[in-house]
Amino acid sequence: MDARSREVFQRVVESYLSSGEPMGSNTLTQHMTQPVSAATIRNVMKDLELLGLLDSPHTSAGRQPTELGLRMFVDGILEVGEPDEAAQRKISATMDENDSITGMLDRMSSTLSGLTRGASLVLAPKKSSPIKHIEFVSLATDRALVVLVFANGEVENRVFRPPLGQTPSQMREAVNFLNVIGQGRTLQELKSTIVTEIKKHRSELDVLTTGLVEAGVAVMQDAGGDNERLIVRGRSNLLENAGTAEDLERVRVLFDDLERKRDIAEFLQLTDEGEGVRIFIGSENKLFSLSGSSLVVSPYMNADQKVVGAIGVIGPTRLNYGRIVPIVNYTAQMVGRVLSDRG
DSSP states (O other), X not given: OOHHHHHHHHHHHHHHHXXXXXXXXXXXXXXXXXXXXXXXXXXXXXXXXHTTSEEOOTTOSSBEEOHHHHHHHHHHXXXXXXXXXXXXXXXHHTOOTTSOXXXXXXXXXXXXXXXXXSEEEEEOOOOOSOEEEEEEEEEETTEEEEEEEETTSOEEEEEEOOOTTOOHHHHHHHHHHHHHHHTTSOHHHHHHHHHHHHHHTGGGSOHHHHHHHHHHHHHHTTTTOHHHHEEEEOGGGGGTTOOSHHHHHHHHHHHHHHTOHHHHHHHHHGGGGSSSOEEEEGGGSGGGGGGTEEEEEEEEEOTTSOEEEEEXXXXXXXXXXXXXXXXXXXXXXXXXXXXXXXX
16 A cells, blocks of 8 residues: 555544544545545545445445454554543542452443443453351341352352241351351352262251252352453443434444343453453454444453453444553553552
């Protein structure tokens, strides 16, 4: 691609990312660094269209980038710097070292969606901290609360239905049993050994106590699961630039996709293949391909430099990549720094 073609291509893409509208040759003549006729620009645009980098919507004589064109722009032309100071301050303000990891990530996710005007996706770390204590709290005859206290100070609560007829002494016995076999183990380790432990101690537990243990552990199955690890904020931002019926249909499809939390969590885990920001444009991302969306995502690491989660922003393919990429990268680095400080 010669210098003139490159400039025409760059101007068309930048205009599209800014306005969402195709750019015509007459308009483009006003933005070129050197005087060029509209006829010459039309010829260049036609060549770029033959290369699959631009196309022309049915309703306009102007040109806009294809997915291939956007990929070429992102990989070969886009210049990415650091987030502006205001964005850095807002992100840093969410990193309260005294808050739980989940609480910090929840606030950060809201800030990220506000800064980027897209929907933020944050995959929280799996519960890897050992269990420090388990407690049952009776709420009513048919409801109880299981409280999980982890060694890192995080606390999770789950409401469950205990067996009818259970007594306070049986609840204490169930709690004592769970603490004996659960303390020092991770939640995943407890889940994988609980059936064996119940069988091993079946003679020491009556029917209702066993039922309490099983009911309490059953509700723990969802604690830290993929559905709960994924934090999604800023869905309403996706409606801001949906001006046509086609745009609204794409947003509707994307809203449906965002409900598939387990699939999204599994997809985000694939980002641990390497460091740094990855950009998926349109059909490159099979999970959101029908909605014509782009995803900017970066993994983050713990103190052992192990990838434990991911942070991303999703929106239309005309995302402001130059602004969003450094924000996502900076946020992932800040989260990793907090996790490293906590050890």
